[in-house]
Amino acid sequence: MTLNMKHIPLALALVSGAAAAAELPPLREVAEIDRNMLWAGLAVEVGDECPTIDVKKIKGLSFLWGLKNRASDLGYSDDEIRAYVESDSEELRIRRLGEDYVRAAGFDPKTPEGLCAFGEAEIARGSIIGSFLRSTK
Template identity: 40%
Template sequence: MRFVKPLALATLVGLTAMPAAATAKTPLGEVKEIHDGLMAVGIADQLRKDCDNLSARILTAYGYINSLKSRASELGYSDQEIEDFVTSKDEKRQMRADGEAYLRARGVDPEDSAAFCAFGVSEIGAGTAIGKLLREN
């Protein structure tokens, strides 16, 4: 009987601890679909700023951003957590570094304006997430 009480207590403690571990959220910047979507928006935004031959599909971009926010909410992130993520200077720095790495992995030097703009045009032609946010002038 003495053994049963400690075992029951240990089981009860273990069961009550499980939901806390199961509900721990991944940092929003590590949620691939959110990260990749925001990176696409960031790259498209930089393309429209740097390339005279490209402009933004503003309504498409707003709709896409809202869909990312809705998805983050569905995943259990509060409005405050989402706001903190998108306004964080550290997260912005990391996203910029990730975007530059993404470009370099595709053979694009982000400092080479002609190559960067050509990349934008090719993204439009390929209908990628980045390309869908842009149009050629």
């Protein structure tokens, strides 16, 4: 089979598209994705560990779908997104970042009391994390 001249633009588009995809940084290095995954993860952790705070699940799911769509818009494939979200090492890294964030805010990330106080503070200040949480007290 020979390459017809009319196929060259299509071939160039495919090659440049593949090259562009290969140049994307890992999702962990895309701050708008990674940082927002941290906020969502912290909200889930607070909701799981604090008996007086619930997670607004629909809001959280909508937010996560928005992040997935944004990553897709940036050129990441579903497989790349899934690999990032399901990675044990990324989960551990995000967990450590979350613990550091809670500690830096003046709370103990290892106790339900510390996470409850952190969650209440985030709700009170109207942060992204707080927007995913609802106090049940």
